[in-house]
Amino acid sequence: KKRNPNENEFHQAVKEVFDSLIPVLVKNPHYIKQGILETIVEPERVISFRVPWVDDEGNVKVNRGFRVQYNSAIGPYKGGLRFHPSVNASIIKFLGFEQIFKNSLTGQPIGGGKGGADFDPKGKSDREIMRFCQSFMTELSKYIGPDTDVPAGDIGVGAREIGYLFGQYKKMRGGYEAGVLTGKGIGYGGSLARKEATGYGTVYFVEEMLQDQNLSFKGRTVVVSGSGNVSIYAMEKAAQLGAKVVACSDSNGYIYDKKGINLETVKRIKEVEKKRISAYVTDHPEAIYTENCLGIWSVPCDIALPCATQNEIDSASAEMLVSNGVKAVGEGANMPSTLEAVEIFLENNVLFAPAKAANAGGVSVSALEMSQNSSRLSWTFEEVDSKLQAIMKNIYQNSKEAAREYGAPGNFVVGANIAGFVKVADAMIEQGVI
Numbered sequence: 232k233k234r235n236p237n238e239n240e241f242h243q244a245v246k247e248v249f250d251s252l253i254p255v256l257v258k259n260p261h262y263i264k265q266g267i268l269e270t271i272v273e274p275e276r277v278i279s280f281r282v283p284w285v286d287d288e289g290n291v292k293v294n295r296g297f298r299v300q301y302n303s304a305i306g307p308y309k310g311g312l313r314f315h316p317s318v319n320a321s322i323i324k325f326l327g328f329e330q331i332f333k334n335s336l337t338g339q340p341i342g343g344g345k346g347g348a349d350f351d352p353k354g355k356s357d358r359e360i361m362r363f364c365q366s367f368m369t370e371l372s373k374y375i376g377p378d379t380d381v382p383a384g385d386i387g388v389g390a391r392e393i394g395y396l397f398g399q400y401k402k403m404r405g406g407y408e409a410g411v412l413t414g415k416g417i418g419y420g421g422s423l424a425r426k427e428a429t430g431y432g433t434v435y436f437v438e439e440m441l442q443d444q445n446l447s448f449k450g451r452t453v454v455v456s457g458s459g460n461v462s463i464y465a466m467e468k469a470a471q472l473g474a475k476v477v478a479c480s481d482s483n484g485y486i487y488d489k490k491g492i493n494l495e496t497v498k499r500i501k502e503v504e505k506k507r508i509s510a511y512v513t514d515h516p517e518a519i520y521t522e523n524c525l526g527i528w529s530v531p532c533d534i535a536l537p538c539a540t541q542n543e544i545d546s547a548s549a550e551m552l553v554s555n556g557v558k559a560v561g562e563g564a565n566m567p568s569t570l571e572a573v574e575i576f577l578e579n580n581v582l583f584a585p586a587k588a589a590n591a592g593g594v595s596v597s598a599l600e601m602s603q604n605s606s607r608l609s610w611t612f613e614e615v616d617s618k619l620q621a622i623m624k625n626i627y628q629n630s631k632e633a634a635r636e637y638g639a640p641g642n643f644v645v646g647a648n649i650a651g652f653v654k655v656a657d658a659m660i661e662q663g664v665i
């Protein structure tokens with residue numbers, strides 16, 4: 232904390248991982264002797280840069296851009312870009328740190344990284360978004376490449392932004408390097424099922440966890456926070472598996488539709504019209520809209536899927552979910568539950584799927600996009616989706632096995648952190664002190 236003051240989210244992420252690693256360190260003290268903890272917590276490189284751009288009225292605006300190249304022990308840095316006014320060094324470092332272990336868990340050769348800017352895309356015109364992306368990439372292009380660092384989307388960065396970023400990268404580098412970004416449009420190197428991958432993957436992971444207890448999504452009531460990329464496709468897959476999704480949100484408020492959320496309406500509002508979720512009630516007057524997005528956790532449900540942002544479930548919300556009888560919580564967003572909330576879920580025997588494992592489907596399909604780009608092939612939706620399902624099953628089994636081996640059976644927080652850590656730590660040791 233002395234070395235990284237005011238980086239609360241980063242401290243929270245490191246504490247969660249390091250607490251889980253205690254049994255591994257006791258059994259394998261060489262990790263301590265080799266200085267792995269001190270090394271892994273320090274990014275290999277942090278890039279911070281100015282992003283000047285001109286708005287539609289001709290005013291010059293300046294934002295701050297970041298790329299944290301955290302760890303390349305097992306592959307090129309890989310992780311999304313976030314455009315949101317809350318972005319700062321702490322947020323990008325927490326996300327980058329988490330990404331190291333998540334990417335290791337996928338079983339694919341990808342290191343950890345993350346980036347973004349404190350730019351607010353809300354209310355900006357399409358031209359303003361394009362100019363911002365071009366300015367951001369003019370600088371970022373010096374540091375990334377298909378074999379060094381491969382960014383993707385995250386909050387505020389979807390297919391449109393990736394398109395503008397890719398166009399500018401191409402212009403700066405003077406060549407077509409398809410594998411430099413993932414989440415691209417299908418017409419120019421994107422992978423089918425990438426858009427769906429994080430949300431679908433979260434539901435696949437939770438379904439594995441439920442089935443181990445002879446439960447399933449079928450007939451269950453589900454609440455999903457957010458209404459962005461992860462949330463929409465988590466809702467879609469949960470409904471396909473027979474659940475009824477009754478609530479979703481955005482940063483202003485949440486909607487409750489006791490008949491079940493109409494996903495076509497949500498997709499139109501959020502993906503096409505880019506309006507607020509409150510617009511849902513115009514088409515569905517029986518639904519109820521409530522201001523204050525955090526109130527969503529008061530809606531009774533069997534399964535809760537937080538898919539919006541970090542620390543959106545605090546201890547009070549966790550208590551409320553437990554007292555309403557929640558059976559499982561699956562984290563689609565990164566670190567949506569505070570450390571105290573996680574404790575409450577575990578103490579009350581709620582099946583808990585932590586982000587690192589449960590939302591790894593997105594980066595997994597990003598790695599499959601890189602494979603398709605390298606081989607100049609495009610796989611069908613079904614091929615990619617079945618690989619995604621196999622990867623999520625594998626992550627589930629590996630996390631479960633690691634938790635059992637280190638004396639915490641059923642604790643996927645511990646299992647995912649350990650399974651992700653060991654592979655990276657061993658690779659770091661084999662590559663020497665660098």
Ligand code: NDP
Nearest residue numbers: 385386387429457458459460461481482539540564565593
């Ligand atoms: P989007 O920008 O598509 O959607 C984000 C959603 O969360 C929106 O509904 C947004 O509401 C809401 N939200 C954002 N910030 C806040 C906030 N501070 N408080 C309340 N609600 C908020 O992002 P994604 O769906 O891509 O990402 C969601 C989460 O999933 C993030 O934690 C991200 O890191 C994580 N994730 C994403 C992956 C991906 O493949 N996209 C992969 C793995 C993890 P509003 O529109 O009002 O801002």
